[in-house]
Amino acid sequence: MKHVVGGGIAGLAAAYRLKQQGHDVRVFEAADQLGGLAATYETPGDRIEAFYHHLSKSEETIVDLAEELGVDDRLEWLVGKNAYYVDGVVHPLDTPWEILAYPHLSLYDKFRLGMLTLGVDLREFPPRFDSYESLAAYEDVPIREFIVDHATEGVYENFFEPLLDAKFGSRKEDVSAAWLLGRIKFRGERDLLRGEVLGYFDGGFAPFVDALVDAVGRENITTGARVTDLGLADGAVSTLTVEHEGESTTHDTEGVVVAAMPNVLESLCGYECDIDFQGAVCAVVTMDRSLTDTYWLNIAHDAPFGALIEHTNFVPPDRYGGQHLLYVASYIQSYDEELWQSTDEEIREQWLTHLEEMFPDFSRDSVTQFRIARNPRAAPVYERGYLEKVVPYDLGAVADGLYYAGMASQAQYPERSLNGGIVAGFECADRIDARASESTPEESRAVADGSGEE
Ligand SMILES: Cc1cc2nc3c(=O)[nH]c(=O)nc-3n(C[C@H](O)[C@H](O)[C@H](O)COP(=O)(O)OP(=O)(O)OC[C@H]3O[C@@H](n4cnc5c(N)ncnc54)[C@H](O)[C@@H]3O)c2cc1C
Incomplete structure (x- = not known):
């Protein structure tokens, strides 16, 4: 049996590919919901990601995977208008x-x-x-x-x-x-007459994650299950310990893909990654009317947020029961920052006050819901010398049979993305499979027909 730590997109992709290759696989996800950073909220219509998400035309692996999973007919390429807010004026820049x-x-x-x-x-x-x-x-x-x-x-x-x-x-x-x-x-791609062409699934990324989960097999995934330790024998990873429903159990394993942040990798096996991460605070503001006619508004202004992303100027509001959805987003570089220390109520008050100052036509009376998501490691800081710090897919130097597909892997450069997570998951699965094929012919046959796996 092969194991995957983390049921975000990278872990699910690794599990999917391993299963396709004929391996028995089990995913352990610490949270109750699958999808990791692509987790979603309810609306009266489609679900909406807690952190804004779209695809770029240059990303191909996720499109191929959508096709394999039979959800490619849901993938839409829509125009997202960009603008810059400077000195009280929204300047369209498409x-x-x-x-x-x-x-x-x-x-x-x-x-x-x-x-x-x-x-x-x-x-x-x-x-x-x-x-x-x-x-x-x-x-x-x-x-x-x-x-x-x-x-x-x-x-x-x-x-x-x-x-x-x-x-x-x-x-x-x-x-x-x-x-x-x-x-x-x-x-x-840019549409010279209209703006940037970006991808989004009809129904959001939730149906895509659901299709991936179905392909892995829900019976092969345990949620609410935190992996707390890896055991080594003769230089190879041999066990993993999981806390689930208040109980700690240890499972024999023939290979582990860690598809979580590098701090999780370090806590499990001691591997130290020098990449710094920044945190994100992101609100989904539900409004009964629209704020601007722009999808992505960069803010060159002294505001406590860096961008306003009006999702329903990209995907029509009728998909969300007629509600207008606006992401207000800010990154933090240190957990001492005031924003990170503020309560959700304080953030709501401060951000709405700034929106009212910046947009005289905006009133907080139009806001019907204000949901805040925070993540302490939302993106790497792509500092100089970054590529020397990426964590290799194959961590054989630490322990045979240990692989890494999390956000510190090569595929998540120059920008972390769902596509990058899938590439990283596939890279690990392919290495595991190649390794299994190098085993003795009897072992390889056992992998192929599943009889040799625990
Ligand atoms: C604000 C923001 C905006 C973004 N915008 C976009 C975008 O527009 N387009 C795009 O493609 N991507 C975007 N991304 C990036 C994208 O969300 C990530 O690259 C991708 O989701 C990473 O997937 P992952 O599986 O590597 O990690 P994660 O999604 O972080 O998954 C890791 C999982 O591991 C679990 N876990 C952690 N520790 C353990 C443990 N010990 N045991 C078991 N489970 C554990 C976690 O609970 C989590 O579910 C954005 C991200 C953010 C934060």
């Missing part, structure tokens, strides 16, 4: 003429920004089109230095800096230019 009309960048800044995002290096003549192909070359370059050198000071100060403030706060100087270039490549 079409070429909206970008031309944006007053906070000079024409030359816009030209240099455009060339950078198209991957054209204008520092030499003739311009080079291959400068940004290798991200590794920029792994140790500070992001500010890179943008000033490859575009302009104005592009940094008036375009990227507020975005970096919102995403990385006090850690923004630590982030590498490689991350930025990776993010630009990661962003998928």
Whole structure:
């Protein structure tokens, strides 16, 4: 029997692939709900993710998996409008003429920004089109230095800096230019006349997770089950201890995929990962009317949140019983920050007050529900030298049969995503399977027909 620690997308993907390959597998999930960071709330219509989620066109593994699971007909590619809030004004930034009309960048800044995002290096003549192909070359370059050198000071100060403030706060100087270039490549298709094309399932990500759970087999998954220890014998992982319904039990295992944050990996086997994580506080605000006509509004303003993501400007409100859903999101770099220390009631009061200040037409009377989700490790800080810190899929150096598919794995770079979680889960499963095929012919046959598994 192979075991998976964590029933988020990465753990479920690993279990699904292992099962497909003919292995017996059991998933232990500490929470009562599956899906991890993609967990959802109820609405009068479809379920809604507690943390905003969409797919980019560059992400293919999740699309292939949706097809395998028979839910690809639910996948919709919709336009998400982007805008920037500066000095009390919402500036749409989707079409070429909206970008031309944006007053906070000079024409030359816009030209240099455009060339950078198209991957054209204008520092030499003739311009080079291959400068940004290798991200590794920029792994140790500070992001500010890179943008000033490859575009302009104005592009940094008036375009990227507020975005970096919102995403990385006090850690923004630590982030590498490689991350930025990776993010630009990661962003998928743009509809030049309308905006960014993003993926979302009809019904949200819940039906996709449900289909994955069904494919793994609900009988192979235990929720409310926290893995607390791994046992080793002769350099190989041999047991795992699980707390479930107040009881602690130890199970023999032939391989373990840890599909959880690296602090969980460390507590289970002592492996230390140096990647820093930032926390997130994210509210889903339910309103009886819309706030803006934008999906993704970046905030270049002194507000206690970094972005306003009006989900029902992306997916129509009739899917949620006519309600309008707005995500208000902020990242924290330290657990001492006031936001992290505040109660939900304090956050609600502070955020609604700011929304009323920023949008004179907005009134808290339109708010019917305010649900807050917090996660202490919502995203890695992609600082310089990050790639040297990623946790390998195969942790054979720690113990034979130990694998890692959590957020600190290679597939979650340059941006952590559901797609990255699936890739990481598959990578681990494929390594386990390849290892099983290298076993003696009798053992391989036993794996294939399931008779040799515990
Ligand atoms: C604010 C925010 C916005 C995001 N936006 C997007 C987006 O737009 N698009 C996108 O694709 N992705 C997005 N993501 C990222 C995406 O949610 C994650 O990359 C993905 O869900 C990670 O999956 P995972 O399985 O690796 O980890 P998790 O979802 O964290 O799952 C790990 C699971 O392990 C369980 N666990 C922990 N310890 C134990 C233990 N000891 N025993 C048993 N179980 C344990 C946890 O309870 C959890 O369920 C976003 C995330 C956040 C926070």
